Amino acid sequence: xxxxxxxxxxxxxxxxxxxxxxxxxxxxxxxxxxxxxxxxxxxxxxxxxxxxxxxxxxxxxxxxxxxxxxxxxxxxxxxxxxxxxxxxxxxxxxxxxxxxxxxxxxxxxxxxxxxxxxxxxxxxxxxxxxxxxxxxxxxxxxxxxxxxxxxxxxxxxxxxxxxxxxxxxxxxxxxxxxxxxxxxxxxxxxxxxxxxxxxxxxxxxxxxxxxxxxxxxxxxxxxxxxxxxxxxxxxxxxxxxxxxxxxxxxxxxxxxxxxxxxxxxxxxxxxxxxxxxxxxxxxxxxxxxxxxxxxxxxxxxxxxxxxxxxxxxxxxxxxxxxxxxxxxxxxxxxxxxxxxxxxxxxxxxxxxxxxxxxxxxxxxxxxxxxxxxxxxxxxxxxxxxxxxxxxxxxxxxxxxxxxxxxxxxxxxxxxxxxxxxxxxxxxxxxxxxxxxxxxxxxxxxxxxxxxxxxxxxxxxx
Numbered sequence: 001x002x003x004x005x006x007x008x009x010x011x012x013x014x015x016x017x018x019x020x021x022x023x024x025x026x027x028x029x030x031x032x033x034x035x036x037x038x039x040x041x042x043x044x045x046x047x048x049x050x051x052x053x054x055x056x057x058x059x060x061x062x063x064x065x066x067x068x069x070x071x072x073x074x075x076x077x078x079x080x081x082x083x084x085x086x087x088x089x090x091x092x093x094x095x096x097x098x099x100x101x102x103x104x105x106x107x108x109x110x111x112x113x114x115x116x117x118x119x120x121x122x123x124x125x126x127x128x129x130x131x132x133x134x135x136x137x138x139x140x141x142x143x144x145x146x147x148x149x150x151x152x153x154x155x156x157x158x159x160x161x162x163x164x165x166x167x168x169x170x171x172x173x174x175x176x177x178x179x180x181x182x183x184x185x186x187x188x189x190x191x192x193x194x195x196x197x198x199x200x201x202x203x204x205x206x207x208x209x210x211x212x213x214x215x216x217x218x219x220x221x222x223x224x225x226x227x228x229x230x231x232x233x234x235x236x237x238x239x240x241x242x243x244x245x246x247x248x249x250x251x252x253x254x255x256x257x258x259x260x261x262x263x264x265x266x267x268x269x270x271x272x273x274x275x276x277x278x279x280x281x282x283x284x285x286x287x288x289x290x291x292x293x294x295x296x297x298x299x300x301x302x303x304x305x306x307x308x309x310x311x312x313x314x315x316x317x318x319x320x321x322x323x324x325x326x327x328x329x330x331x332x333x334x335x336x337x338x339x340x341x342x343x344x345x346x347x348x349x350x351x352x353x354x355x356x357x358x359x360x361x362x363x364x365x366x367x368x369x370x371x372x373x374x375x376x377x378x379x380x381x382x383x384x385x386x387x388x389x390x391x392x393x394x395x396x397x398x399x400x401x402x403x404x405x406x407x408x409x410x411x412x413x414x415x416x417x418x419x420x421x422x423x424x425x426x427x428x429x430x431x432x433x434x435x436x437x438x439x440x441x442x443x444x445x446x447x448x449x450x451x452x453x454x455x456x457x458x459x460x461x
Contacts, residue, residue, distance in 0.1 A: 118320060121305060122323065125302060128295050132332070138455055141451050144277070144448065149449060165260070166212075193243055230442070271438040272441060272445060281338055303349070307356075321356060321357060336353075351418045357407055362407055368381050380399065380402075392451075393438070393448065
């Protein structure tokens, strides 16, 4: 045979060998991972290799036809060359068909293994959630309700306000106290006044919690009637004294604090913040970690498995997410939501839930435009999978659910959020919370108050 024919035959043989090597070792050595940077799927890889191989064979056939008279001494040699190429063609096609069949079988087996693993995880999850206390979500509501609706949160706000004011105005306050004569209330009270002056000076400098709480008690006791109604102060906390009355009457620093406290900052009626809610939910999850920790870890593992294996197949992913969601009660879904959104330990779970549609897709979160005018932000209707009345803070919580856990979160944003440190991710969630903040404390806590009242009535009955 001529040099040209031997050259083309060499090319054909090389491609045939390469095809066999690639298709046989790529699964074992995961060469596919590197090759498919340029090619979208295994089938395209096979198709591309097959196209090159078959094109080479066809070119060889063309050359044989054109060069019949020039290169072959007789018809027998020419016929042998045709047979060689035909055999190679049939063998190549057989190998390609076999490999495709093998790949389909391998893919089917892989899917079956994935399905089996997923349903095993679902079964384990079902057994774990059956061990949860029936009243675990009620415990969450009562814990948060105790701290937020009773005096705890208001007292904390009061302490923070007092110490912040002292920090800013320390020099002015100390001067005012020094300028007050000991006999301002009469000689008989000189010793009392001097003692109170020293106590206030120490409170301003040290800014201790106990001192700040006592001064907050004075502020709240001397507030107007409407402001007093905002906080159900136990009588033992209602404190005042003649020196405090003097400071207010003479419009010294305590009078200024009282005005800012009630009117400018409106400390007691500002909406509950993300940080405040996070603090009390964190307490609940720490107190109940022995019961809930296993449940959250297993659920986290299921979501991670789904994200790792079905992120490129949205139809299959959504199907499994739907099955998983159907296993959970409304209260169990809310436990997962509050852990992932407010707990530092839950940030890993939060990352797995991002953009997952576990709580519903964008269409499942409708907005009532007629009611929204009474709110600073958007008023959401009942989501598809969780009733509005079941949330602690529906306005803020439903907004977070839609913004970061549904498909309204685009893929690039989801990738960036997953890369964030825990503190950064929590800051982002905080910004979502504040985007749809309630108008006031009373407005924002209506749902929580209603839930607590229902729980108390059931306990009485």
